[in-house]
Amino acid sequence: MPAMGTVVSIEVDAPEAALTRAFEWFRQVEAVCSRFDAASELRQLPVGRPVPASPILFEAVRFALKVAQETDGAFDPTVGSRMAARGYNQHYVTRATIDAPGSDDASFRDVVLDANLKTILLRRPLTLDLGAVAKGLAVDAAAHELHPFRDFCIDAGGDLYFGGSNPVGKPWRVGIRHPRRREQVVDHIDVSDCAVCTSGDYERGAHILDPRDAGAEPRVASATVIAPNAMLADALATAAFVLGPEQGIALLDGMGVQGLLITPELEQFRTRNFGRA
């Protein structure tokens, strides 16, 4: 199923209705969180006035801001306008060019949430980009939907979740792709009931920028994170990509998740626990 700018596939032995429900999460999350869709709830957020948000949007923004705080802005969901200025401004289906208001100095601190009223306030014109969170959230909701079936795999173009065991009853074996040689893997890891997300520069070009310095050259070619859920893994992979190999690995080690960063020179940096079950 095409969704969120990629193709989503699910491998599971389950009734078709359950699969439909799982796929439905991708449609729901995309309809709410897409910055490319003028009709999305995200694009309807006004400036200077708090508005009630749906659970999907509120939770996605809340988590994105949480990661932004934890990473001191290395991950920042307010990069939408800067991403659009770099050319990431076309809807993947309609090819319509989007309007992305905002200034270069907007930051996550310009977004204020009220946890009691479930409102979102944009203090200044900006464009939220929830790409690194929303796709993971959809994967996790779909995984929750498929949890009763235990053994399944969700592949959402770089965001993967593996439930239970593979068809032969063993942990899923995941290859981590070589960032420059498409058909080659640099390593593999056996996983179960967790997410594996990779942020790289080889599929969509330099689609990740440093929110603190838009002109900084990326020092990572691919960042792979294994975490309990895809939303966390995707956000941390993006943050580690921005931070660079040393600080990125320090972040992942500090968070206790597994990670592998590969530089453009193909040097590998691994977390201390990488490869451990």
Next chain:
Amino acid sequence: MFKRGRKGRISNELVASSCAAILAVYAAGTWRTRDEARRFGVEGEVRRSARPAQIPAASVPAAVAAAVSQPAFPPPVAVGPRQAPQKLVKAVSKPTPASLPTAAVLPQTPKPAALPTAEPASDDTDAAESALSAPPSRKRWLDGYYTGWGTSPHGDMQVYVRIEDGRITDAGVADCQTRYPCSVINDILLQPIDLQGPDVDRVSRATESGDAYYYGLVRALENATTGTYKSVRP
């Protein structure tokens, strides 16, 4: 520069935040999948209206009886009151209302339509007699242990059937993932043995769980028809 968790431990705060967000979205999303739930509800209604088990045989027009014999999974005794063992019917639903399902409606239902059927009758009278006759002697199912998933708005359940010498000798729930315990349908679990088919009774106050069991049975018996997905009982 950023907060660090304890060595070897995932930052509880960030993991907790992500898990809480996912659960909040998922819990709030039940209404988002309500269209699916409604579809299941419609299927349940369809199944209810299609069930001939409570219809007195004498009152069934021949044309309706013919239609009844043609759905994909007719019970061996397609018309006439089903004589389920007393121990199994404590919680079953009330009889179907007197308004009979029409022949125009029946061919559309039920949805999961793949099980082998009785041979089509040549005319209405034959059809009624055929429907009232004993189970077909030929083997409909291949021996083995088969499973199938049934779905309801309350969750899913994996249903198993055991086929020996072409007949259902055991049936039940292999994996219950509904929000209510599957014990709510205990009274109908063994009915497939007597019925030699999936058309179990509905359970009052547990209709959707009962329907999930029914749909699971249908799928398990589909697998038994082809011999695919044969499992080893855990």
